[in-house]
Amino acid sequence: MVDAEKIASKQKQISISEFFEKNKHFLGFDTPQRAIITAVKEAVDNSLDACEETRILPEIKVEINRVAGDSLELICQDNGPGIPRDSIENVFGKFLLGSRFHAIRQTRGQQGIGITGVVMYSQLTTGSKTSVVSKIESDSTAVYVDLGLDTRKNKATKSGERRDTWFENGEEINHGLKIRTVMKAKYQRGRRSVHQYLRMTSIVNPHATIKLIVRDKEGEIIEQGNWIRTTDRLPRVVKEIKPHPHGIQLGQLQRMLKEADERKLTSFLRHNFSGVSQRAAREILITSGLEESRTPARVKTDEAQSIITAFQMVKLLAPPTDCLSPIEEMLIKKGLSKAIDSRFASTVTRLPTVSQGNPFQIEVGLVFGGDLQADGPIEVLRFANRVPLMYQQGGCLLTKALESVNWKQYGLDHPGGKGLPKGPAAVLIHLASTNVQFTSEAKEAVADNEEVYEEIRKAMLEVGRGLRNHLKKSSQRKKAQEKFDLINIILPEISKKTSQLLGREEPDLSPVITKIMNAVFLEDEISWNKENKTTVCSITIYNYTARARAYTILAKWPEADGIFITDNPRGGRKETTGLWNWRLDTLDPGQSAEIRFSVSGLSKGDWTEADIFFRGNGEIIGATRIDEKLLDEMRKMDALAAAEAEHSESTGSSIEHLAERISESVEEIHREPSTSSEIIDVPEKEIFEPAPNTDWFGMEGGSE
Amino acid sequence: MSANGFTKEEVIDALHDIASEMHNRMTKGEPPRMTLPVRTKQNIAFDRKLGVYKYGKKKSTRDATSLGSARQLLRALHVTEFIEEMIDAGKSSTLREMYYISEGWGHGKFGSQNESNNLAEDLEIITKCMREDFKLRPEEDGARIIGNITFEERNRKGEWMRINCRDDVGDSGYGVPYNVEAEKLRLVDHDIEFIMAIETGGMFDRLVENGFDEDAKCALIHLKGQPARSTRRIIKRMNEEWNLPVLVFLDGDPWSYRIYASIAYGAIKTAHISEYLATPSAVYLGIRSGDIEAYDLPSDDLSSKDIQALKAELSDPRFSDSEWQDEINLMLEIGKKAEQQSLAKYGLDFVTDTYLPEKLRELGFTRL
Numbered sequence A: 001m002v003d004a005e006k007i008a009s010k011q012k013q014i015s016i017s018e019f020f021e022k023n024k025h026f027l028g029f030d031t032p033q034r035a036i037i038t039a040v041k042e043a044v045d046n047s048l049d050a051c052e053e054t055r056i057l058p059e060i061k062v063e064i065n066r067v068a069g070d071s072l073e074l075i076c077q078d079n080g081p082g083i084p085r086d087s088i089e090n091v092f093g094k095f096l097l098g099s100r101f102h103a104i105r106q107t108r109g110q111q112g113i114g115i116t117g118v119v120m121y122s123q124l125t126t127g128s129k130t131s132v133v134s135k136i137e138s139d140s141t142a143v144y145v146d147l148g149l150d151t152r153k154n155k156a157t158k159s160g161e162r163r164d165t166w167f168e169n170g171e172e173i174n175h176g177l178k179i180r181t182v183m184k185a186k187y188q189r190g191r192r193s194v195h196q197y198l199r200m201t202s203i204v205n206p207h208a209t210i211k212l213i214v215r216d217k218e219g220e221i222i223e224q225g226n227w228i229r230t231t232d233r234l235p236r237v238v239k240e241i242k243p244h245p246h247g248i249q250l251g252q253l254q255r256m257l258k259e260a261d262e263r264k265l266t267s268f269l270r271h272n273f274s275g276v277s278q279r280a281a282r283e284i285l286i287t288s289g290l291e292e293s294r295t296p297a298r299v300k301t302d303e304a305q306s307i308i309t310a311f312q313m314v315k316l317l318a319p320p321t322d323c324l325s326p327i328e329e330m331l332i333k334k335g336l337s338k339a340i341d342s343r344f345a346s347t348v349t350r351l352p353t354v355s356q357g358n359p360f361q362i363e364v365g366l367v368f369g370g371d372l373q374a375d376g377p378i379e380v381l382r383f384a385n386r387v388p389l390m391y392q393q394g395g396c397l398l399t400k401a402l403e404s405v406n407w408k409q410y411g412l413d414h415p416g417g418k419g420l421p422k423g424p425a426a427v428l429i430h431l432a433s434t435n436v437q438f439t440s441e442a443k444e445a446v447a448d449n450e451e452v453y454e455e456i457r458k459a460m461l462e463v464g465r466g467l468r469n470h471l472k473k474s475s476q477r478k479k480a481q482e483k484f485d486l487i488n489i490i491l492p493e494i495s496k497k498t499s500q501l502l503g504r505e506e507p508d509l510s511p512v513i514t515k516i517m518n519a520v521f522l523e524d525e526i527s528w529n530k531e532n533k534t535t536v537c538s539i540t541i542y543n544y545t546a547r548a549r550a551y552t553i554l555a556k557w558p559e560a561d562g563i564f565i566t567d568n569p570r571g572g573r574k575e576t577t578g579l580w581n582w583r584l585d586t587l588d589p590g591q592s593a594e595i596r597f598s599v600s601g602l603s604k605g606d607w608t609e610a611d612i613f614f615r616g617n618g619e620i621i622g623a624t625r626i627d628e629k630l631l632d633e634m635r636k637m638d639a640l641a642a643a644e645a646e647h648s649e650s651t652g653s654s655i656e657h658l659a660e661r662i663s664e665s666v667e668e669i670h671r672e673p674s675t676s677s678e679i680i681d682v683p684e685k686e687i688f689e690p691a692p693n694t695d696w697f698g699m700e701g702g703s704e
Numbered sequence B: 001m002s003a004n005g006f007t008k009e010e011v012i013d014a015l016h017d018i019a020s021e022m023h024n025r026m027t028k029g030e031p032p033r034m035t036l037p038v039r040t041k042q043n044i045a046f047d048r049k050l051g052v053y054k055y056g057k058k059k060s061t062r063d064a065t066s067l068g069s070a071r072q073l074l075r076a077l078h079v080t081e082f083i084e085e086m087i088d089a090g091k092s093s094t095l096r097e098m099y100y101i102s103e104g105w106g107h108g109k110f111g112s113q114n115e116s117n118n119l120a121e122d123l124e125i126i127t128k129c130m131r132e133d134f135k136l137r138p139e140e141d142g143a144r145i146i147g148n149i150t151f152e153e154r155n156r157k158g159e160w161m162r163i164n165c166r167d168d169v170g171d172s173g174y175g176v177p178y179n180v181e182a183e184k185l186r187l188v189d190h191d192i193e194f195i196m197a198i199e200t201g202g203m204f205d206r207l208v209e210n211g212f213d214e215d216a217k218c219a220l221i222h223l224k225g226q227p228a229r230s231t232r233r234i235i236k237r238m239n240e241e242w243n244l245p246v247l248v249f250l251d252g253d254p255w256s257y258r259i260y261a262s263i264a265y266g267a268i269k270t271a272h273i274s275e276y277l278a279t280p281s282a283v284y285l286g287i288r289s290g291d292i293e294a295y296d297l298p299s300d301d302l303s304s305k306d307i308q309a310l311k312a313e314l315s316d317p318r319f320s321d322s323e324w325q326d327e328i329n330l331m332l333e334i335g336k337k338a339e340q341q342s343l344a345k346y347g348l349d350f351v352t353d354t355y356l357p358e359k360l361r362e363l364g365f366t367r368l
Helices: A002-010 A017-023 A032-053 A085-093 A098-102 A116-126 A194-204 A250-259 A265-272 A278-288 A301-313 A329-339 A397-403 A450-502 A510-517 A628-651 A655-670 B008-027 B067-089 B095-108 B113-127 B201-209 B229-241 B254-264 B271-277 B289-294 B304-314 B322-334 B340-346 B350-363
Strands: A059-066 A071-078 A130-135 A142-150 A155-164 A176-184 A209-215 A221-227 A344-349 A353-355 A358-368 A379-384 A387-389 A425-433 A520-529 A534-543 A549-556 A564-567 A573-576 A579-587 A592-600 A612-616 B033-037 B044-047 B052-055 B059-063 B144-146 B149-154 B160-164 B185-190 B194-198 B218-222 B246-249 B283-286
Touching: A032 A059, A032 A071, A032 A116, A032 A176, A032 A194, A059 A194, A071 A116, A085 A116, A085 A130, A085 A142, A085 A155, A116 A130, A116 A142, A116 A176, A194 A209, A194 A221, A194 A329, A194 A379, A194 A387, A194 A425, A250 A301, A265 A278, A278 A301, A329 A344, A329 A358, A329 A425, A344 A450, A353 A450, A358 A450, A379 A397, A397 A425, A397 A450, A425 A450, A450 A510, A450 A520, A450 B008, A450 B067, A450 B095, A520 A549, A520 A612, A534 A549, A534 A579, A549 A592, A573 A628, A579 A592, B008 B033, B008 B067, B008 B113, B033 B067, B033 B113, B044 B271, B052 B271, B059 B067, B067 B095, B067 B113, B095 B113, B113 B271, B185 B229, B194 B201, B194 B229, B201 B218, B201 B340, B201 B350, B218 B229, B229 B246, B229 B254, B229 B271, B246 B254, B246 B350, B254 B304, B254 B322, B283 B350, B289 B322, B304 B322, B340 B350
Parallel strands: A059 A209, A379 A425, B194 B218, B194 B246, B246 B283
Antiparallel strands: A059 A071, A071 A176, A130 A142, A130 A176, A142 A155, A209 A221, A344 A358, A353 A358, A358 A425, A379 A387, A520 A534, A534 A592, A549 A579, A549 A612, A564 A592, A573 A579, B033 B059, B044 B052, B144 B218, B149 B160, B149 B185
């Protein structure tokens, strides 16, 4: 209950209901087809946000029924916290952009005009009221109320309010919200449909269960969807942060100065901005020529402007990035796999970074093969703060960044290197940010931003490399399989048949096999052990050469907190994070050896493709020679991360301070003279531009 | 007895030599293999003695170091076994039947009928036998003939039937059987001056309807596109045994040039038996590329495929003489091709009243 009231009280109202009536085309209600998608979007976004804040695993049901000729009835129900009676009017009756508008934090809702728009559109097009049932846990009964809107006064009109116990299918509802509204709208199937919107939503909200039922006038179901949650892990609670000086404009600064309670400018700067230390606050004031003791409310316009200028000149800490809620690689993979049947998935969650004072983070997932259509452009799934973007694909920064990558290099058809690549693939791009900049009010295309663009490109290169490795591996595997078929099946048959035809003895084939293969082969397989819930990786190396071989075999594994190697009879040792090695001292001609290890802490399907590397003389078909230089870089990154972890433990400081120190330590490491206007990035994995025929770990192993 | 005069035992021994090479290699610890001539235009050469094009000296080795080649070796062994069984049982099968029978050969089964046809040819080349020796029949459609010539064909009952290709046949003519060797077909008598081989059914029927065979005293043979072996063989026999000139009347396009080459010089795929199939004295009557302009024939632009084919022909040894080089270059230059039936532009009788008589007179046939 406390939660629900807290959310409601935070919301501040803005009077723009008349604005809506004039500008509904901006707001997603321009066509009857789009209106229903927008309405579902507003309702579902609210439900997901509310559930997330109150740590409830969302169950959302969307029902759409065609009523009269061009009207649809929309019913949305969730199991969220519900809305307290006294706040219902505010939530549904005014344009409330609430906490989203004044605080800086990643939420879904910042992209919509809110559920009020739905109430208003319904009233404008059909004259009907929106019925709301709301139940909060601390009340004994639910509130039933019908809402209309006085658009001129920006006020809700309530009618038929009553309290009752809420039953659905014979079960009492303890907390939740249900709205029912009728509006002029058309249900459309296909790429731009409610179904696609919810499918996309379910991909980036793997913790949510979403159901959709669409019925025609006769009550027949014409489309439905049931996306069940694939994880019980809710997105982490995002912190609200104070604005960062690099993202501040004059008007906003003046407003903040006016409303400030602080008596001195130094404390004003330290308390109201993120990334400003005592030292930095003093420097800002020195640079702008203002005295520390000045009262913020009395700062004049030209003085405020000089502060703005100083913001860009003084070295500042990056804003904290724990205000962002990435989906995270594993969950993207799960989300994608629940919606799309594919053979291969590669996902990347980049470390958060900052653009103009706004923290943001890029995530990319690529799926390939399986049921995906092989001809035509790939499917692009764009998301901003977990909200699907369905329109204006071409004009969107996310698409532009995707198109800028040379996909041919990664195994996709990319005619002329322009436009979308072609092939059986789908790419998900998620931009999480406290302030997503769109090209227009319609909020369907992300506006150009160099830092965001570069981050997306880097993420694309990573998944692209994953795809290339996968394709290379598939073709290597196919070739190896052919060789095995040749020596194990065809050759013995040739031997048998010739001997039969000629009435001679069968020859000894082992020297023939060595002649034919003349290589070391490696086969790997990842399987799921149901009994002890471990993922088993098995690697077999065959020596089909005429001399003994010795190798070190290295395998990548998804090392992380709570994920361990449990069974590893050959022992070996850790090479670096996520990379284990085993020595094979002698592998005689004609012999094979197996390495097998189990990993616990993963779910089925989390880890499906092994990356195997080797060190030693002579090539191995099916494995890649490890690049020692890259390995060194990885070890350095490891050491750096370890040093930082230790540092923070010893002082036990807050996250904001940690960010400060990370920035400093990065400075120390890089020893680069940086200009004061630069934003300091948190350390990130370095990106290595792929050289032709070079792997993440280096040179291609199999010569074939 | 067959065309080459091999006995059953000789055929089986020749096939066993292939298996033996494989077995010997394996016993020595080497991958099994099969050696055969390269079967492309790069490896055909004019044989002065025979007057036709034959495979040259280039050999290719098919050894079991790749899955594809290993499968081919296994297939060859299965085919060998199959042929042995047929020879023993006194049966024969079509190439298509063999393709279906291979379904039961496990890893030795054919992927397509083309593969089985090619392998049968490979075995012919290596063993120097002919597919008739292997008891394999083609599926291919033999030609039809109309004209005043008389054959004797041994029918299914083993009796010799006398057939006159003008008087004893309907409008579709005499159907040439797949085996036209002496044991099956005898050339008895004729009253014609030349043989005219025609590419398209439409033109064949036009000449028949116009009574061209009688007016010009010739036999008309419908080639049905790229002619089957038996078609080429019967043309060759009539040419040799009756000493009749052979005139070839085709469309005017790059593909027709190849049809002519297979009749006159030998086909690339069957260069191992060119001396049985090719008729070096055959004359290419038309449509010549020059005719397109001279007769102002309705024509189509050459497609990119046509141009590619013409360019390939320029480097084909069979078209290496200057007359052919000129012919091909002229077609490339005017960029057009024309069908036989484009002659109908000037009426249905134009071909028999004007075009062919003019062409024949150039060659010294003055009857028309």
